[in-house]
Amino acid sequence: MLTAYLDTCIVSGLAKEDLSPDELEALRRILEERKQGNVSLVTSQVAKEEIERIPEEHRSKHEIIYNLLSDVPVARAFRTDPSLPLMGVGGGVRLHPILAKLNALLPDEADARHIYQAARNSVQYFVTTDARTILAHWERIEDICQVKALSPQEFVKIISHAV
Secondary structure: OOEEEHHHHHHHHHHHHHOOHHHHHHHHHHHHHHHHHEEEEEEEEEHHHHHOOOOHHHHHHHHHHHHOOOOOOOOOOOOOOOOOOOOOOOOOOOOOOHHHHHHHHHHOOOHHHHHHHHHHOOOOOOOOOOOOOOOHHHHHHHHHHHOOOOOHHHHHHHHHHHH
């Protein structure tokens, strides 16, 4: 079964009503395929944390949409903080190599954390509308962690070929 991680920008795009008609249609198809059992979708605690940081006057619509999607399972959380001390000479802390590479690549630390969670949960696809940062680096992301970052429309094409 295909498994995809839904990025927070999907929730925000619905809340702010700034998804294109093509993105909305693709999202509808993805959710329909999930209901039919053809696709598995996940998100992570990172999405919830991002929504909680939205200013209160704009947060409620995001929370409503997130809660409507709440039957989308939350992926197992892997540590992303550098609190794991190194033993031996020099000491210090060290990030997981995948997270370190994603942090170096992506301008937004939360984006790196999202993709890291997807990778550590063996999720195949990362569905996002974030063209400026994540989708601009899709090839390098795939090289780093074998997660394919793609738009909702691209994911629908993959579903169509798999079903």
